Amino acid sequence: MSITIKDVAKKANVAPSTVSRVIHDSPSISERTKRKVRKVMQELGYHMNANARNLVTKSTKTIGIVMKNSAKESLRNPFFPEVIRGIGAFCHMEGYSLSLTTGESEEAIYEDVVKMVQGRRVDGMIVLYSKKDDKVVPYLLEQQFPFVLIGKPGTETGGITFIDNENVKAARDLTHFMIGLGHRKIAYFGGSLDYEVVSDRLRGYHEALEKSKISLPEGYVKLLSLNREEGIQALEELLVLPEFPTAFVAVDILYAVILLGALTEKGIKVPEQVSVVCFNNSEIAELTSPPVTTMDVHTYQLGYEAAKCVCELILDPKIMEKSVRIPTKIIKRESHQTVISQSK
Amino acid sequence: MSITIKDVAKKANVAPSTVSRVIHDSPSISERTKRKVRKVMQELGYHMNANARNLVTKSTKTIGIVMKNSAKESLRNPFFPEVIRGIGAFCHMEGYSLSLTTGESEEAIYEDVVKMVQGRRVDGMIVLYSKKDDKVVPYLLEQQFPFVLIGKPGTETGGITFIDNENVKAARDLTHFMIGLGHRKIAYFGGSLDYEVVSDRLRGYHEALEKSKISLPEGYVKLLSLNREEGIQALEELLVLPEFPTAFVAVDILYAVILLGALTEKGIKVPEQVSVVCFNNSEIAELTSPPVTTMDVHTYQLGYEAAKCVCELILDPKIMEKSVRIPTKIIKRESHQTVISQSK
DNA sequence: GTGAAAGCGCTAACAG
DNA sequence: CTGTTAGCGCTTTCAC
Numbered sequence: 001m002s003i004t005i006k007d008v009a010k011k012a013n014v015a016p017s018t019v020s021r022v023i024h025d026s027p028s029i030s031e032r033t034k035r036k037v038r039k040v041m042q043e044l045g046y047h048m049n050a051n052a053r054n055l056v057t058k059s060t061k062t063i064g065i066v067m068k069n070s071a072k073e074s075l076r077n078p079f080f081p082e083v084i085r086g087i088g089a090f091c092h093m094e095g096y097s098l099s100l101t102t103g104e105s106e107e108a109i110y111e112d113v114v115k116m117v118q119g120r121r122v123d124g125m126i127v128l129y130s131k132k133d134d135k136v137v138p139y140l141l142e143q144q145f146p147f148v149l150i151g152k153p154g155t156e157t158g159g160i161t162f163i164d165n166e167n168v169k170a171a172r173d174l175t176h177f178m179i180g181l182g183h184r185k186i187a188y189f190g191g192s193l194d195y196e197v198v199s200d201r202l203r204g205y206h207e208a209l210e211k212s213k214i215s216l217p218e219g220y221v222k223l224l225s226l227n228r229e230e231g232i233q234a235l236e237e238l239l240v241l242p243e244f245p246t247a248f249v250a251v252d253i254l255y256a257v258i259l260l261g262a263l264t265e266k267g268i269k270v271p272e273q274v275s276v277v278c279f280n281n282s283e284i285a286e287l288t289s290p291p292v293t294t295m296d297v298h299t300y301q302l303g304y305e306a307a308k309c310v311c312e313l314i315l316d317p318k319i320m321e322k323s324v325r326i327p328t329k330i331i332k333r334e335s336h337q338t339v340i341s342q343s344k
Numbered sequence: 345m346s347i348t349i350k351d352v353a354k355k356a357n358v359a360p361s362t363v364s365r366v367i368h369d370s371p372s373i374s375e376r377t378k379r380k381v382r383k384v385m386q387e388l389g390y391h392m393n394a395n396a397r398n399l400v401t402k403s404t405k406t407i408g409i410v411m412k413n414s415a416k417e418s419l420r421n422p423f424f425p426e427v428i429r430g431i432g433a434f435c436h437m438e439g440y441s442l443s444l445t446t447g448e449s450e451e452a453i454y455e456d457v458v459k460m461v462q463g464r465r466v467d468g469m470i471v472l473y474s475k476k477d478d479k480v481v482p483y484l485l486e487q488q489f490p491f492v493l494i495g496k497p498g499t500e501t502g503g504i505t506f507i508d509n510e511n512v513k514a515a516r517d518l519t520h521f522m523i524g525l526g527h528r529k530i531a532y533f534g535g536s537l538d539y540e541v542v543s544d545r546l547r548g549y550h551e552a553l554e555k556s557k558i559s560l561p562e563g564y565v566k567l568l569s570l571n572r573e574e575g576i577q578a579l580e581e582l583l584v585l586p587e588f589p590t591a592f593v594a595v596d597i598l599y600a601v602i603l604l605g606a607l608t609e610k611g612i613k614v615p616e617q618v619s620v621v622c623f624n625n626s627e628i629a630e631l632t633s634p635p636v637t638t639m640d641v642h643t644y645q646l647g648y649e650a651a652k653c654v655c656e657l658i659l660d661p662k663i664m665e666k667s668v669r670i671p672t673k674i675i676k677r678e679s680h681q682t683v684i685s686q687s688k
Numbered sequence: 689g690t691g692a693a694a695g696c697g698c699t700a701a702c703a704g
Numbered sequence: 705c706t707g708t709t710a711g712c713g714c715t716t717t718c719a720c
Contacts, residue, residue, distance in 0.1 A: 002464075004697055015707045020699060028705060047462030051398040052697035056712045060395065062443070080425050088446035092456075097465065098444040099406070102432035112436075118346075118391030121441065228631050254631060257601075261633025264608055284628075287572050287598060289605025348713055359691045364715060372689060396713035400696045 003046045012040040023048065054120070062097035063087075063310055064122035066113055066136055068106075068129050079280065079299055080128075083150065086303025087126060094311055096123075110135045117145050124310035126150060126303075129195070146313035150306050152196050161313060161321045163306045165297045167197050170328040171204025172211075174277055174295045175249055177330055179212050182339030183247040183275065187220040187238060189231075189259050190251030201251055201279060217243060231258035235266060246339055250278035253285050256292050260335075271337035281331050290334035298326050347390045356384040367392065398464070406441035407431075407654055408466035410457055410480060412450075412473050423624065423643055424472075427494065430647025431470060438655055440467075454479050461489050468654035470494060470647075473539070490657035494650050496540050505657060505665045507650045509641045511541055514672040515548025516555075518621055518639045519593055521674055523556050526683030527591040527619065531564040531582060533575075533603050534595030545595050545623060561587060575602035579610060590683055594622035597629050600636050604679075615681035625675050634678035645670050 005023075009016040014037060021029045022037040040046075054060045065087065067080070084098075091098055099122055101112035113136050116122045124146040127136060134154065140147045141159060149162035178186050186209070193199040202221070209216055219241055224230035238244060250256040256278035263270055270276050270290055278285075281296035305324050313319060349367075353360040358381060365373045366381040384390075398404045409431065411424070428442075435442055443466055447453035457480050460466045468490040471480060478498065484491045485503060493506035522530050530553070537543040546565065553560055563585055568574035582588060594600040600622035607614055614620050614634060622629075625640035649668050657663060 002462075005699095006697080016697090017699075017708080018706060021706085024699090030705060033706080047458075049399070049697050050463035050465045051395050051404065052712090053699075054395040054712095055393070055399050055697080055714090056699045058712075084444070085448075088444065089448065092446035092448070092452065096446075097456075097460075098446055100428070100432065100442040100444060102436035102440075102442055104429075104433065104436070108436065112441075114391075116441075119394035120346075121394050226627075226631070228633070228635060231631075254628065257628065257631045261631065265633050283570075284598065284601065287570070287575075287601045287605065289572070289609050291572060349715095350713080360714080361692080361716075362690060365690085368715090374689060377689080393713050396696090397715080398696095399698090399713080400715050402696080 002049070003044045004049070005046075008037065008040050008044055008046050011044065012037045058120065059123050059314075060097075060121060061095055062099050062122050063091060063307070063314075064099045064101070064113070064116045064125040066101050066109060066125060066127040068109060068127065068134070068136070079282075082282070082299040083128065083303035083306075086300040086305075087307040088303075089300075090304050090307035090311070094307075096307075096311065106135070110139070113139065117143055124148075124314045126306045126310055129197075144317070146310055146317055148306050148309040148313065150302055152200075154196065159321050161309050162323050163302055163309065164323065164325060165302070165328050166325050167200035168204040168207065170279070170295050170297070171201040171249070172208040173204075173328070174279070174330065175205045175208030176212070178247045178249065178275065178277060178336070179208065179214065181247075181275065181336060184214055184339075185217065185220075185243055185245045186214075186247045186249060187222065187245035188249050188251075189222050189224075189234070189255050191223065191226060191255065193223065198251055205249055217241065220245060226254055226258070228258055228261065231255075232262045232265065235259070235262045239266065245274060247275040247336070248277070250276065253278050253280045253282050253292070253294065256294075256335075257284070257288060260288055260292070271335050275336035277330075277336055285331070285333065288335075292335040293333045294331050296329045296331050298328065301326050346393070347388045348393070349390075352381065352384050352388055352390050355388065356381045402464065403467050403658075404441075404465060405439055406443050406466050407435060407651070407658075408443045408445070408457070408460045408469040410445050410453060410469060410471040412453060412471065412478070412480070423626075426626070426643040427472065427647035427650075430644040430649075431651045432647075433644075434648045434651035434655070438651075440651075440655065450479070454483070457483065461487055468492075468658045470650045470654055473541075488661070490654055490661055492650050492653040492657065494646055496544075498540065503665050505653050506667050507646055507653065508667065508669060509646070509672050510669050511544035512548040512551065514623070514639050514641070515545040515593070516552040517548075517672070518623070518674065519549045519552030520556070522591045522593065522619065522621065522680070523552065523558065525591075525619065525680060528558055528683075529561065529564075529587055529589045530558075530591045530593060531566065531589035532593050532595075533566050533568075533578070533599050535567065535570060535599065537567065542595055549593055561585065564589060570598055570602070572602055572605065575599075576606045576609065579603070579606045583610065589618060591619040591680070592621070594620065597622050597624050597626050597636070597638065600638075600679075601628070601632060604632055604636070615679050619680035621674075621680055629675070629677065632679075636679040637677045638675050640673045640675050642670050642672065 005016050005019045009019045019037055022034050101109050103109035103112045127149045129151045149160055152164050153160045188205050191198055222234040224234050250259055277293045279295045281294040285292045285294045349360050349363045353363045363381055366378050445453050445456035447456045471493045473495045496508050497504045532549050535542055566578040568578050594603055621637045623639045625638040629636045629638045
């Protein structure tokens with residue numbers, strides 16, 4: 001049995017409420033009593049029972065994280081730990097704890113969320129990546145529960161605060177960067193368009209090309225699943241085209257890894273013969289040969305801002321929804337190079 | 345204001361205690377009342393308030409995860425999400441929630457742990473990787489709080505339940521595997537020996553070599569930080585030795601990535617000229633060229649078993665401590681090859 | 689089988 | 705400034 005506020009009160013000859021006030025450092029308690037009570041708390045090794053407090057204050061000082069992708073996506077992406085780190089950093093400052101969903105299936109995750117929300121286990125939620133046919137976001141909306149989304153709301157339901165990169169713009173920038181280097185034959189290496197991020201990036205790539213009046217040769221956009229064989233095959237398809245690209249934009253660092261490997265196997269040198277750039281900076285971008293130039297999406301910041309937003313929302317649920325865009329930035333490494341002549 | 349047990353009781357014309365019993369499916373309630381009460385719960389959209397229940401039952405049905413390494417280690421390692429996934433899977437089955445520490449520094453993490461334990465926010469804890477000068481484990485031990493360690497207890501403090509691989513054996517096995525392939529000149533590529541895992545693996549490597557009476561040439565053990573330049577430099581040092589290795593054992597997939605890249609830069613073909621194997625299977629091992637043969641440590645299982653153990657401990661804290669070893673297994677891919685002649 | 693009542697440990701008026 | 709008094713929403717004897 002652990003020490004309660006009453007034990008402290010008794011030993012310090014004060015009322016429980018006084019102890020409570022001391023805990024909250026209420027200004028209406030004399031320094032003298034505060035010292036006395038604190039001393040007793042020390043001696044007895046008192047610690048607050050969070051549940052009792054939560055029960056009465058109707059707040060838990062914890063925020064829930066919905067991983068809509070625990071199984072596959074998190075795994076395959078350095079994104080997850082980093083975003084958690086950002087969320088954690090802010091929450092720690094504000095004294096919030098973190099609670100994770102454990103479900104693997106869509107359905108299980110949904111139940112986790114209901115449990116968290118209805119059970120008043122969390123004060124707010126952060127949803128990582130929403131997808132189209134998603135029950136969680138509509139539920140949260142309907143419950144009027146404070147939450148923010150990292151990513152972009154799928155269907156245009158208003159009232160959602162979300163944190164995102166400007167993926168279209170980022171892709172445009174990255175592609176422009178390649179164009180600025182003199183590249184005209186720029187291929188795209190990416191994955192399934194189910195995720196908004198992915199399709200946004202492809203769009204940005206197209207836009208950049210159009211704006212520079214570069215016509216896209218047939219077969220330059222390669223959409224494949226994250227898998228080495230498909231990468232090699234995509235490259236082979238590119239190889240039989242009249243003109244092989246001088247540059248590649250990959251949707252993610254892991255696609256860049258595949259690409260780099262496939263290129264090596266075909267004896268194509270990076271960056272001497274082709275340049276490679278990708279999205280999602282991560283430590284591994286520095287480990288490859290050559291280290292790859294990436295578009296940093298500032299994952300940590302994404303998490304940090306998201307946490308900040310939920311906390312604001314928790315304090316004042318009526319606050320206007322907003323969307324914050326985390327800027328992106330090109331981190332130049334050694335996988336790109338200027339095209340000397342070879343004009344279009 | 346949300347629906348409470350009283351609201352349900354009133355509407356169903358029963359006592360609150362009856363509703364409580366229905367929730368727990370107590371056998372002493374007639375089917376008829378159960379049905380009636382459940383119907384009302386449905387209608388009203390009743391959900392249990394976890395805090396109230398926690399307060400009285402003195403249990404929270406949540407387990408805490410201590411990330412002693414949120415900042416650097418998790419990031420650089422696909423280990424983290426995967427172990428969480430394993431923990432989550434078991435906890436989900438058992439109806440436990442997950443709570444994460446948010447601190448970045450040793451000190452902050454320690455405080456998080458104290459807060460979780462003393463605040464009765466969690467019923468048990470899982471500590472990921474203990475290090476030598478660690479306050480968390482001694483604290484937990486002293487508090488007699490149910491916890492398990494993923495990794496190996498540093499100082500020989502008894503009474504700790506831990507889940508681990510047999511890293512020495514795994515390294516021996518992996519090295520033997522190389523020897524079985526005919527390799528005699530096997531180099532080691534790894535990182536700082538501060539972590540037990542790392543030094544254990546190095547030990548296993550040595551043991552295997554000794555057992556096979558293979559003498560280790562000077563300079564074959566390369567200890568470097570996870571960083572491309574150092575990788576290349578290590579390789580260059582190896583290159584000026586009288587005999588270049590025919591095989592490499594890397595301590596982690598990320599070290600293998602560096603190695604593979606450096607090898608490519610030096611124009612050394614894998615697996616034709618040298619074989620490369622490493623620890624910690626992960627998706628990325630399939631994406632490199634060639635896909636690398638790894639020693640799978642079954643990270644998911646590590647998490648799953650850890651969760652199982654804390655749950656057991658929570659149910660019966662007096663249970664004997666134990667250590668469970670998760671077996672390791674070589675996943676053969678394409679980065680290794682038999683040595684044809686070239687006998688020692 | 690079911691109800692009444694007494695808390696779990698804390699906070700928050702309301703007095704004084 | 706500090707004590708008294710009600711609860712927060714649930715579980716759990718102990719009666720009936």
